Amino acid sequence: MIASMSRKGDCYDNAPMESFWGILKTELVHHRRFKTRQQAIQEITEYIEIFYNR
Numbered sequence: 001m002i003a004s005m006s007r008k009g010d011c012y013d014n015a016p017m018e019s020f021w022g023i024l025k026t027e028l029v030h031h032r033r034f035k036t037r038q039q040a041i042q043e044i045t046e047y048i049e050i051f052y053n054r
Helices: 015-027 037-052
Strands: none
Touching (some): 015 037
């Protein structure tokens, strides 16, 4: 990944990632209690790879 090099105050530069994290938290993370860190990693990876990317 390459760090953003936009000007200070350019809110549109980070908007896609902020939107993604908001969707991920709303649809998956806030509705579950993960028993282990490995379970959380697996379910979040499946969400990104299978549901979100399609």
